[in-house]
Amino acid sequence: MWCVAKQAKEGINVSDTHPLAEAGALVAGLAAIFVAIALLLIFMVELAMYFMSTDDEAKLFANWLPDNLISVSHTDDRLRETQLLVDRLALHWPETSYQFRVEIDGSELSNAMALPGGLIIVTQGLLDQVESENELAFVLGHELGHFKNRDHLRALGRGVILTVFFAVVTGNDVTAIGLTAADLTLRRFTRQQETNADEFGLAIVHAEYGHINEAWRLFERWEIADNAFLDLVTYLSTHPQTGDRIADMRSLAREKGWRTDGEIAPLSW
Ligand SMILES: [Zn+2]
Numbered sequence: 001m002w003c004v005a006k007q008a009k010e011g012i013n014v015s016d017t018h019p020l021a022e023a024g025a026l027v028a029g030l031a032a033i034f035v036a037i038a039l040l041l042i043f044m045v046e047l048a049m050y051f052m053s054t055d056d057e058a059k060l061f062a063n064w065l066p067d068n069l070i071s072v073s074h075t076d077d078r079l080r081e082t083q084l085l086v087d088r089l090a091l092h093w094p095e096t097s098y099q100f101r102v103e104i105d106g107s108e109l110s111n112a113m114a115l116p117g118g119l120i121i122v123t124q125g126l127l128d129q130v131e132s133e134n135e136l137a138f139v140l141g142h143e144l145g146h147f148k149n150r151d152h153l154r155a156l157g158r159g160v161i162l163t164v165f166f167a168v169v170t171g172n173d174v175t176a177i178g179l180t181a182a183d184l185t186l187r188r189f190t191r192q193q194e195t196n197a198d199e200f201g202l203a204i205v206h207a208e209y210g211h212i213n214e215a216w217r218l219f220e221r222w223e224i225a226d227n228a229f230l231d232l233v234t235y236l237s238t239h240p241q242t243g244d245r246i247a248d249m250r251s252l253a254r255e256k257g258w259r260t261d262g263e264i265a266p267l268s269w
Contacts, residue, residue, distance in 0.1 A: 054097045061117025068180045070106035078127050079104050081268045086120060086140050092207040098147055109234040112139050114146035116153060125232060130218055133265035138205050138215040145200030151193045194240050195248060202249055211262025212253055216246050
């Protein structure tokens, strides 16, 4: 008998599922894996923080500076004065075991940041803009607030979390790794972290001066500055809207009964 081969049905190797649906499932699967990895990394940071005391953190990052820092001379007046101001403010937080180190970055862009190990970086651009010690004290006090809540560790970029985690586990320091400030500040602080840092900073300013006059005057000037000027204020890209912050701080001051008038301390340079 002749056997006639049945012609293969077209598309026999293709499953019944629509190709787009399959691609969708693949994307969803990959996304789930990425989310799982991200959560695992976040968990590892929390774990590292649990095991890493502030002392360990200070030791780990003791000599570390961001690779891309444009340092100013170590005899710079503003560097010395800013360090002295941080030291004075930190006296109002006696329980801390951080030894705060100030570095000035030569950038024209205004910014300030808290980095692991008690390192506070302020830019020349920011120092050019502050008009009183009270204004600078609040910016610095706010950064101290991030250390208080150890936000700076939660801000570590995901790429460096593993590196830092293994440095913690093996007890090495991180000086040789070549991290930039951006590696360490990849994740923006949340609004809640910023509010907590503002509250801490304002309390420190109040403890230092007995009032909070001019604490946020720098932000008020930014509120009315033009866009060309604000392009140079990178602080605003990492912090919440200044108007909201000022409103929150005003109501905090009212609630606490803090004086909003009082003598302004001039800058010491
Ligand atoms: Zn902040």
